[in-house]
Amino acid sequence: xxxxxxxxxxxxxxxxxxxxxxxxxxxxxxxxxxxxxxxxxxxxxxxxxxxxxxxxxxxxxxxxxxxxxxxxxxxxxxxxxxxxxxxxxxxxxxxxxxxxxxxxxxxxxxxxxxxxxxxxxxxxxxxxxxxxxxxxxxxxxxxxxxxxxxxxxxxxxxxxxxxxxxxxxxxxxxxxxxxxxxxxxxxxxxxxxxxxxxxxxxxxxxxxxxxxxxxxxxxxxxxxxxxxxxxxxxxxxxxxxxxxxxxxxxxxxxxxxxxxxxxxxxxxxxxxx
Amino acid sequence: xxxxxxxxxxxxxxxxxxxxxxxxxxxxxxxxxxxxxxxxxxxxxxxxxxxxxxxxxxxxxxxxxxxxxxxxxxxxxxxxxxxxxxxxxxxxxxxxxxxxxxxxxxxxxxxxxxxxxxxxxxxxxxxxxxxxxxxxxxxxxxxxxxxxxxxxxxxxxxxxxxxxxxxxxxxxxxxxxxxxxxxxxxxxxxxxxxxxxxxxxxxxxxxxxxxxxxxxxxxxxxxxxxxxxxxxxxxxxxxxxxxxxxxxxxxxxxxxxxxxxxxxxxxxxxxxx
Numbered sequence: 001x002x003x004x005x006x007x008x009x010x011x012x013x014x015x016x017x018x019x020x021x022x023x024x025x026x027x028x029x030x031x032x033x034x035x036x037x038x039x040x041x042x043x044x045x046x047x048x049x050x051x052x053x054x055x056x057x058x059x060x061x062x063x064x065x066x067x068x069x070x071x072x073x074x075x076x077x078x079x080x081x082x083x084x085x086x087x088x089x090x091x092x093x094x095x096x097x098x099x100x101x102x103x104x105x106x107x108x109x110x111x112x113x114x115x116x117x118x119x120x121x122x123x124x125x126x127x128x129x130x131x132x133x134x135x136x137x138x139x140x141x142x143x144x145x146x147x148x149x150x151x152x153x154x155x156x157x158x159x160x161x162x163x164x165x166x167x168x169x170x171x172x173x174x175x176x177x178x179x180x181x182x183x184x185x186x187x188x189x190x191x192x193x194x195x196x197x198x199x200x201x202x203x204x205x206x207x208x209x210x211x212x213x214x215x216x217x218x219x220x221x222x223x224x225x226x227x228x229x230x231x232x233x234x235x236x237x238x239x240x241x242x243x244x245x246x247x248x249x250x251x252x253x254x255x256x257x258x259x260x261x262x263x264x265x266x267x268x269x270x271x272x273x
Numbered sequence: 274x275x276x277x278x279x280x281x282x283x284x285x286x287x288x289x290x291x292x293x294x295x296x297x298x299x300x301x302x303x304x305x306x307x308x309x310x311x312x313x314x315x316x317x318x319x320x321x322x323x324x325x326x327x328x329x330x331x332x333x334x335x336x337x338x339x340x341x342x343x344x345x346x347x348x349x350x351x352x353x354x355x356x357x358x359x360x361x362x363x364x365x366x367x368x369x370x371x372x373x374x375x376x377x378x379x380x381x382x383x384x385x386x387x388x389x390x391x392x393x394x395x396x397x398x399x400x401x402x403x404x405x406x407x408x409x410x411x412x413x414x415x416x417x418x419x420x421x422x423x424x425x426x427x428x429x430x431x432x433x434x435x436x437x438x439x440x441x442x443x444x445x446x447x448x449x450x451x452x453x454x455x456x457x458x459x460x461x462x463x464x465x466x467x468x469x470x471x472x473x474x475x476x477x478x479x480x481x482x483x484x485x486x487x488x489x490x491x492x493x494x495x496x497x498x499x500x501x502x503x504x505x506x507x508x509x510x511x512x513x514x515x516x517x518x519x520x521x522x523x524x525x526x527x528x529x530x531x532x533x534x535x536x537x538x539x540x541x542x543x544x545x546x
Binding site for chain 1: 448451
């Protein structure tokens, strides 16, 4: 058995995050789940959950010591015929996680990687710019926006244990929308369509999108993300800005996102939780 | 000072509920807030919040002993010039309620009516058919639907203290939508538009709309309501049925609602809380 080395592997899911993380690293080893190819970076290898054990051995052979999960992965379907003997041994441990919530699955996957001797690290450790600390990145946050954000933070914290979503829209203290399975974009479309006339005070806050990780979530995996497309939809929803729990949300393309928000007159605010 | 009599007054808001309640009563006295005329019944008198005290005296003069709140009322704007001296005395009590949540306002209003000697009664006391007890009114409820309803009941109970809404949509255990300020119809439109492809199992439950009063809510006032229009929108959202907390939700036009649900293949289920 060889000891893990010092190379970093990116376990890539969909979207632009794997490429953004790879750009920050020297010679990363990029692995992607079959069927979930990332954008902008070519994986060195594809793997399947049914062959997780030989894949982990392969990572070790490549000198990998640290592992970074980056990008979205939906729950894969498993083909019983494809399991090797070593991975089959992991099934009793992974199966309850595959049947439970996302959190349970991610904790189990991290546990397996750690058992193989890998250190699982977070995106903030290799690319701190992707996970902004506290501060207003652009625009102006008024006392009314601060009150809306405080109410939104209470709502998302209370929703955490219910496992329904990680965001909401609040304007003038009123909750216009709560994120559910269809996701952030669908929620913002809903606000644009159904909540336009519901802000009681024409001079009051235009409202904000608020995003936060679940309370107690392992921040090495599956952080909520915002980017230029989020800004465009927030503007269409008539919002005044986007706020999020500082250190707990990915800002996917900082320069483009800030430019888009500035152009649309929206604030971007990484709020001290 | 005259003692209250035995006539029942309906304090009518918008919608069809005041007329439905009036049809169950012998010679009710119908009063409506200015600007919120009910459908299908002509008010005997209109009143304003700024003249609440003389209005309550007038009710007593009419031999009214019991008061029934029926129908939706939005928070009225107050004109300081219109207050009489007696109503002005009530302002310190009503103002915090007018600035707080709906629950606080309704509790304060009930308190003022009770101080005047009126008994505030619930719709279920005069028209039990409008507030169905436990049972399946039409269609078939599967074990999967029962699991969806159980999850939905947990969600609405957890949302209660957050004061964001009183309903949600659950399919195959997944929360597709949570009711917020735009209301039930907007939520069902959202499901029709954004959640169609998100039910993982084509053979699984189609999902249900669940409605419940807030935990601890005074059931004499402002119960959530469903009717034929709710059924039409639930069908458009691809749902399998509508479930609600038995005894805590108004069924506004029972015959038409059951007929519409039966025609659309939807179940209607007053679920034992």
